Amino acid sequence: MAEALGVSESTIRRRLSEFEIKLGSYCDLSDDALDMTLREVIGHNKNVGSEGARDRLKSRGIKVQRQRVRDAMERVDPAGVALRALHPRLERSVYNVAGPNSLWHIDGNHKLIRYRIIIHGCIDGSSRLLVFLKASSNNLAATVLENFVKAAGEYGMPSRVRMDQGVENGDVSLIMELMRGFGRGSAIRGRSCHNQRIERAWVDVWNGVTNVYHTLFAFLESRQLLGAYSITYQLRPDHVKFGQSCCNNLINNFTTQVPHESHDGLLNSA
Structure with a gap:
């Protein structure tokens, strides 16, 4: 309009x-x-x-x-x-990037590692769009790369990606430097505490879905109905679609658009 x-x-x-x-x-x-x-x-x-x-x-x-x-x-x-x-809100630090696909943040969540579930996530720093949120039974570099490639195919290739030093991020780091160039910060690797966008998203992932499975599995284990590390478990698809629900302003947005709309709109106007 x-x-x-x-x-x-x-x-x-x-x-x-x-x-x-x-x-x-x-x-x-x-x-x-x-x-x-x-x-x-x-x-x-x-x-x-x-x-x-x-x-x-x-x-x-x-x-x-x-x-x-x-x-x-x-x-x-x-x-x-x-x-x-009873839980006070934390004051957030100022965050600035040029626009959508300028910087993606990748990380793995190990809250359910006891039950062989690892959740890999990646968020666009500008629009706060979770470009992927996937539960897996392993923490392999190939798994992270597969999720990243699918997200890049759907939303476009980011200019830079921030991630920690874990070996599971090695393939994504290499791809970014090959595609975007060396020596320009195409793959920014450091401590997780500096990866604030995805670290904040994990709070919503815990509140939205992970805590439910953690409580359920712990209860089953306490009743000796489930042994830790004994079986590989997958989150049900209808619960994994929490990634879509999480996009709808669980990570507070300054606009009235949901992140999908914000990401697409800002990208088209760039």
Whole structure:
């Protein structure tokens, strides 16, 4: 719209606000229906907050006002709301990159390594789009490279990638330097604490899905129904699609777009 009218996007948003024009409409759900749907999308996961719940509703095509979701969470999960309120929010450091595909962050999550599950993830630093989030039964360089190549084929090749010194990142590092050039920081390798975008994403991965499996497997192990390292387990596909839910603003975005839209829109305008 902005391009067609020859004005900036901020002008469009300002005019829409000035004339009280709202794009899209909210679902006309009763409180009872909203509560029932929230119970379905949250399940037994007490770590899902109001924003995460709202994103899961959006993934079902249900658009609800933020305050209504917060009120519903108070009714549906009062204990969880109270527990989350005890954890103070961390102040984030300033992060700046040129735009989408300027810098990707890759890392592996080992919270479920006891049960032979490793989650490999990669996030675009600008749009906060999780370009891949994959549960695997190994931590091989070939596995990380396969995920990276698929993501690059779908979203485009990044200019640079930040990752730690783990050997599992060796193949991606080599590919980046061959494709983008040596001596320009094509593959930035260092300590995980400097990989802030993906480290922050792991918090949402834990709250959104990993904690549920960790609790489940620990319970089964305590009942001697499951032996650690005895069997290779895979996350079910319907739960792995949490990667899509995680994109819908679980990592706070300064725009009202979900990361897919933000990534594509900014990339097209570059």
